[in-house]
Amino acid sequence: MRGTVFVIGLGLIGGSVALAIKNTHRDVRIYGYDINDNSAQLAKALGIIDDICDSVRAGAEEADLIILGTPVKQTVQLIGDLSRYSLKKNVIVTDVGSTKIKVTESAKQLEKSGATFIGGHPMAGSHKSGPAAAKAHLFENAFYLLTPTQQEEEKKLAELKAWLRGTKAKFLTVSPETHDKMTGVISHFPHIIAAGLVHSAKRAAKQNDLVARLAAGGFRDTTRIASSSPEMWRDILLHNKDELLLLMDDWIEQMAEIKRHIQASDSDSIFRYFSSAKTFRDELPVRSQGAIPAFYDLYVDVPDYPGVISEITGYLAQSRISITNIRILETREELYGVLVISFQSEEDRKAAEDCLADHTNYGVYIM
Numbered sequence: 001m002r003g004t005v006f007v008i009g010l011g012l013i014g015g016s017v018a019l020a021i022k023n024t025h026r027d028v029r030i031y032g033y034d035i036n037d038n039s040a041q042l043a044k045a046l047g048i049i050d051d052i053c054d055s056v057r058a059g060a061e062e063a064d065l066i067i068l069g070t071p072v073k074q075t076v077q078l079i080g081d082l083s084r085y086s087l088k089k090n091v092i093v094t095d096v097g098s099t100k101i102k103v104t105e106s107a108k109q110l111e112k113s114g115a116t117f118i119g120g121h122p123m124a125g126s127h128k129s130g131p132a133a134a135k136a137h138l139f140e141n142a143f144y145l146l147t148p149t150q151q152e153e154e155k156k157l158a159e160l161k162a163w164l165r166g167t168k169a170k171f172l173t174v175s176p177e178t179h180d181k182m183t184g185v186i187s188h189f190p191h192i193i194a195a196g197l198v199h200s201a202k203r204a205a206k207q208n209d210l211v212a213r214l215a216a217g218g219f220r221d222t223t224r225i226a227s228s229s230p231e232m233w234r235d236i237l238l239h240n241k242d243e244l245l246l247l248m249d250d251w252i253e254q255m256a257e258i259k260r261h262i263q264a265s266d267s268d269s270i271f272r273y274f275s276s277a278k279t280f281r282d283e284l285p286v287r288s289q290g291a292i293p294a295f296y297d298l299y300v301d302v303p304d305y306p307g308v309i310s311e312i313t314g315y316l317a318q319s320r321i322s323i324t325n326i327r328i329l330e331t332r333e334e335l336y337g338v339l340v341i342s343f344q345s346e347e348d349r350k351a352a353e354d355c356l357a358d359h360t361n362y363g364v365y366i367m
């Protein structure tokens, strides 16, 4: 691809898309703008963008591809701004926002400028924000939902996919309505529940400070996403209000039902509640097809002595195997703990398994 890319909003997602484009289209210039000057400076220092633009207008009027990497409320406002500028005739405008109905509706304003808007949503992310968290491979193997609204956009859609090839994501075209319905249940609603669980623990922690110290394992797994950006989630909830209200009604009904089972000490129904959830959860595609990102985890039984983690990561570093995440499964006062190391690919995990088997006697297994 040739030309100039302009990224507005240089955080986790805008930054990651910019890095992925840079990796594949080496001759392309990538310009950026962020309302937070520190983020813009950091994005430049990290090589995410080639240069900073002084204003949205300056960057937008020169660009062949404009990517909106802002929270969705800002995205709608910026689309309004773009519609008043003299954009290039063939420019493609896309976004990365987590909601699509309101964003694509607002993009109708761009039609008269000759620009093509195609909504986008890479279905991977993190609870971290800002350019420092951006990674070129963040979307590898993840779904990247695109929401073109007009038939004649076929050629432009192909062009956008070519720009985004470096994400190594799997593109899927859906309508904005289908998009908001699906992401409501698998992404937006879980964030409400995660925050709710944390609120419950916060209340309990006021009565007993041991609560915060003991919050580990399951609590941490189910509430990681409660550490995400409040601004981003406020905007998403307001954009996908109708769908989320329906999901909340359903949830309240579900809670009332399980409450009745507990009140009645109805052990069969309680068992069925967990068992049917487990069956569905266990069958979700986790490797190549699912909305759940692929994690290639390796479990290592490690003895509890100082320096054991650096010893293991040291062996992996010597063999030039990159890790994407590392954590201790549980805080246990036993002789052995379980270290979970995540890798980008099956090959990396296999190489790590062999490497640790060569250098240590620790149990290494895949679950």
Ligand SMILES: NC(=O)c1ccc[n+]([C@@H]2O[C@H](COP(=O)([O-])OP(=O)(O)OC[C@H]3O[C@@H](n4cnc5c(N)ncnc54)[C@H](O)[C@@H]3O)[C@@H](O)[C@H]2O)c1
Pocket (backbone or CB within 6 Å): 008, 009, 010, 011, 012, 013, 014, 033, 034, 035, 036, 039, 069, 070, 071, 072, 074, 078, 096, 097, 098, 099, 121, 122, 123, 124, 125, 126, 127, 128, 129, 130, 131, 229, 232, 236
């Ligand atoms: N975080 C995720 O897991 C995830 C995943 C997929 C999509 N998204 C979507 O991606 C978008 C960005 O999320 P993020 O996680 O990268 O957030 P982020 O906070 O890391 O980045 C957003 C950036 O936009 C900037 N910004 C805000 N208003 C602006 C404006 N008016 N002009 C220019 N810059 C502005 C902020 O300063 C910030 O640097 C959101 O719409 C979100 O819904 C997020």
Ligand SMILES: O=C(O)C(=O)C[C@]1(C(=O)O)C=C[C@@H](O)C=C1
Pocket (backbone or CB within 6 Å): 097, 098, 122, 123, 124, 125, 126, 127, 128, 186, 187, 188, 225, 228
């Ligand atoms: O992994 C996380 O932290 C995320 O919450 C990522 C997540 C999600 O809900 O799955 C968050 C918002 C997005 O729009 C897409 C992905």
